[in-house]
Amino acid sequence: MKPVSLIQFLIEERRAGRINAELSLLIEVVARACKRISVATGKGALGGVLGNAGSDNVQGEAQKKLDVISNEILLEANAWGGQLAACASEEMEDPQPIPDMYPKGNHLLLFDPLDGSSNIDINVSVGTIFSILRCPDGISEPAAEHFQQPGTEQLAAGYVVYGPATLMVLTFGHGTHEFTLDREVGSFTLSRRDIRIPEETAEFAVNMSNQRHWEAPMQRYVGELLAGKEGPRAKDFNMRWVASMVADVHRIVTRGGVFFYPLDARNKAKGGKLRLMYEANPMAFIVEQAGGAATTGRERIMELQPTGLHQRVPVFLGSKKEIELATHYHREADGAQG
Numbered sequence: 001m002k003p004v005s006l007i008q009f010l011i012e013e014r015r016a017g018r019i020n021a022e023l024s025l026l027i028e029v030v031a032r033a034c035k036r037i038s039v040a041t042g043k044g045a046l047g048g049v050l051g052n053a054g055s056d057n058v059q060g061e062a063q064k065k066l067d068v069i070s071n072e073i074l075l076e077a078n079a080w081g082g083q084l085a086a087c088a089s090e091e092m093e094d095p096q097p098i099p100d101m102y103p104k105g106n107h108l109l110l111f112d113p114l115d116g117s118s119n120i121d122i123n124v125s126v127g128t129i130f131s132i133l134r135c136p137d138g139i140s141e142p143a144a145e146h147f148q149q150p151g152t153e154q155l156a157a158g159y160v161v162y163g164p165a166t167l168m169v170l171t172f173g174h175g176t177h178e179f180t181l182d183r184e185v186g187s188f189t190l191s192r193r194d195i196r197i198p199e200e201t202a203e204f205a206v207n208m209s210n211q212r213h214w215e216a217p218m219q220r221y222v223g224e225l226l227a228g229k230e231g232p233r234a235k236d237f238n239m240r241w242v243a244s245m246v247a248d249v250h251r252i253v254t255r256g257g258v259f260f261y262p263l264d265a266r267n268k269a270k271g272g273k274l275r276l277m278y279e280a281n282p283m284a285f286i287v288e289q290a291g292g293a294a295t296t297g298r299e300r301i302m303e304l305q306p307t308g309l310h311q312r313v314p315v316f317l318g319s320k321k322e323i324e325l326a327t328h329y330h331r332e333a334d335g336a337q338g
């Protein structure tokens, strides 16, 4: 079969009436920016891009040079395209308006420019995560509150993994699709259409070193997985943890599994570790569109009404039956507490 490029795929989606021309162009611009990030990450030590930038981001975390470079690449690429009203990034406190000298569009772009950046220096996969929303009517200078829309309002979401291969996984709400970057040709090419995450799995991802800080229902759920064939689940489970959400989610999108970053005694005051707008919502959209589920352990992630641009939430996502069980344990424990 003839390979289908991302651009051809976008044309098909437009013809089918699933996206408009502006959204299609916006995806092309994001994809182009991600190709540049792929080149920068691929150079490793030879590009002089490893190590810390010597600054902290809005979350108070030390920024890697590549965090800063990737953020700038995405901002610059998207400034003049004419499809956006503003951008928001995990790396910046406030939304960035489109400069007055450039045409404006009616979309909002949110991104985590380089997720899992602590893995850069050890040459393990990192990624970009993005989410696209509609700018509310009549708003010419969008502020944080205009970005704070529930995940169900997302028009598109995607991630790009910079790994052995660079690839993009994308949804517009009509299935989840994967495009692999053909490095010689320089274009993303459709490699899997309508990805399905199996409902059942025997593989889980969680940072086990936090176990003692988790809530009781999380202890119970993972305890049962660890008990294997001899335990109540009567089944052995395998564990994987890359500590790059994009890589862990991509494994789930490829062969099933579940990912957890639960509430624990140390992150409780902040609401969790991962960010709703830049990580949880886009990943939830992608996973749900592939037949999986995504909750906070209590509620569906995409139905949360955001209260802040940099809000953090617990994240449970992946194969449906396991996410339903882990969520059930949390709700049951809440019910028992009254």
Ligand code: AHG
Binding pocket: 061, 114, 115, 116, 117, 118, 119, 207, 243, 244, 245, 246, 248
């Ligand atoms: P960062 O971008 O600061 O490296 O954070 C990575 C995120 C996410 O990608 C990953 O799943 C998780 O944090 C890993 O957390 P732990 O280091 O606590 O395992």
